[in-house]
Amino acid sequence: MQERARFRSGRVSKIVRLAALVLAIQFTCTAFAQSKIETGNPEQNSRGGLTGAGAGGSRTKAAKSGGTDGQGNEFLGGNRRPFYRLQPSDVVELSFTLAPEFNQTLTVQPDGYAALKDAGLIEAQGLNLEEFSDAVRTAYRGYLHDPQVAVALKEFEKPYFIVGGEVGKPGKYELRSDTTVVEAVQIAGGLTQQAKHSQVVLFRRVGSELMEARLLNLKKLLKSSNLREDAHLRAGDLIYVPQNTLSKIARFLTKPSVSMYMNTSQF
Numbered sequence: 001m002q003e004r005a006r007f008r009s010g011r012v013s014k015i016v017r018l019a020a021l022v023l024a025i026q027f028t029c030t031a032f033a034q035s036k037i038e039t040g041n042p043e044q045n046s047r048g049g050l051t052g053a054g055a056g057g058s059r060t061k062a063a064k065s066g067g068t069d070g071q072g073n074e075f076l077g078g079n080r081r082p083f084y085r086l087q088p089s090d091v092v093e094l095s096f097t098l099a100p101e102f103n104q105t106l107t108v109q110p111d112g113y114a115a116l117k118d119a120g121l122i123e124a125q126g127l128n129l130e131e132f133s134d135a136v137r138t139a140y141r142g143y144l145h146d147p148q149v150a151v152a153l154k155e156f157e158k159p160y161f162i163v164g165g166e167v168g169k170p171g172k173y174e175l176r177s178d179t180t181v182v183e184a185v186q187i188a189g190g191l192t193q194q195a196k197h198s199q200v201v202l203f204r205r206v207g208s209e210l211m212e213a214r215l216l217n218l219k220k221l222l223k224s225s226n227l228r229e230d231a232h233l234r235a236g237d238l239i240y241v242p243q244n245t246l247s248k249i250a251r252f253l254t255k256p257s258v259s260m261y262m263n264t265s266q267f
Contacts, residue, residue: 082234083128084156088112091155092124094136097148102140105154118143129153159235163188166195166241180230181216184239191218196244202231203238 086092088110096102106114112125119139124132133151140147159175161184168189179187181202191197198219206212214231221230 083130084153085126085128086124086132087157088125089155089157090124090153092129092132093152093154095150095152096144097150099144099147102144102147102149116140161233161236162238164238164240166192166243168192175233175235179233180227181233181239182218182221182227182230184233185218185241188239191241194243196242197222199242201240201242203240204234205236 086108088108090108091105092108092114093105094103102117104117106116106124108114108124112123113121114124116122116136116139119142122135122139124135127135129151133149136149136151137147140149160172161175161179162172163184164170167185168191170188173184173187181200185191185200198217200216200218202214202216204212204214216231221227
């Protein structure tokens with residue numbers, strides 16, 4: 001009887017310890033979840049402060065939207081009409097609805113910043129007009145209550161494309177309308193007899209230090225008369241038409257060099 005009672009008390013003590021362990025785990029999980037709710041997202045908690053020059057900062061850096069104009073990763077076939085983005089030497093005009101004394105004309109500096117009246121420097125390069133307008137409003141919140149401003153682009157670099165290599169007239173051309181690579185080559189005088197038009201390269205800038213290259217087979221496009229796969233240009237694109245293999249051969253060759261291009265046993 002004593003052994004049976006001892007066995008029962010030991011079993012009960014094990015059950016009690018197990019229940020205590022389960023309760024401790026539940027309490028820990030509940031406390032952790034509660035702390036996550038109270039802490040929240042640190043990025044959200046840090047919002048709400050003024051970031052404009054008038055609020056204590058001498059420079060304002062606007063957050064650039066990622067995809068409002070079809071940029072993202074669709075650099076070679078996305079939106080054919082992306083929003084214009086400010087570049088150095090561009091001139092913009094600011095008109096304040098309720099505070100005309102702040103009206104001004106700005107020029108984007110070579111470093112990409114623009115100097116606002118009484119509000120210091122603001123980053124402008126790479127922003128479209130909507131993003132720049134938001135940055136200006138943020139900069140003047142330390143001076144004006146709910147500033148209302150209209151932004152107009154007065155002077156800007158005209159969109160262009162460059163064609164080089166084996167074309168009739170290599171050079172820089174204005175991009176005045178929706179233009180494809182085949183059309184751009186024709187604008188540049190067409191292909192020469194030395195052109196390797198099956199491997200035309202389209203270079204497109206996708207960042208300050210990054211270029212993306214796309215290989216185009218114009219020979220196949222023109223032969224099939226299917227130009228739906230022809231790439232549409234964007235401002236700043238560079239088209240390069242390389243030489244074909246035969247055009248790379250020098251006019252005068254030594255006999256040993258000739259053997260590199262032909263097998264005499266075939267004659």
